[in-house]
Amino acid sequence: MRFFDDTVEYHGFWGSFGDLIWWFFTVFIFFAYLMALFSVIGDLFRDRKLNGWWKALWIIFLIFVPFLTLLVYLIARGPGMAERNAAQVKKSQEAADDYIREVAGTSPADEIAKAKSLLDAGTITPAEYESLKAKALS
Structure with a gap:
């Protein structure tokens, strides 16, 4: 009894360059899909205008019809998604x-200038000014 056909050669995973390219392309598409999915889920929870029931409905559709729901969400709510993301980045x-x-605080020169203005106004004594100046320079 023969288990393998002698006319078919098995080259393994790395045997065909086309198979390798196809595998990398498939992995790339999978990761791109996951990134888009997590972006949509993050946007759903970031959106304060959308109430909880609509968020739950989007999540349910993302679970049961993921690819189609993702496309519909990106088309229907994409501009708002970009605005919310830009607002979050700005914040x-x-x-x-x-x-x-x-x-960062202030520079030593700024502190010395403030102390000098206090000395000139008579708020601090010359001894206090020298103390503040030494503290700023140390």
Whole structure:
């Protein structure tokens, strides 16, 4: 009893360049689909104008008819999706800028200038000015 036909050669996974290209293309499409799916799910939960029932309905359709629902969502709600994403990026950038400004503080020259203006106004004594100046320079 023969299990293999002698006329068919098996080259393994790496045997055919066309099979290799097709495999990479398939994997690329799968990951692109997953990225789009997670973007849509993230957008659904980011959207504050859409009520919970509509969000649940979109999720149900994404589970049972995923590819078609994903295309419909991207066509119907794509512009809003881009606007919400841009708003989120802007909000994150502003938060990062505020944090950097808060952490950076002022330069030693700014601190010395403030101390000098306090000295000139008579708010602090020359000894306090020298102390603040030494602190800023250290």
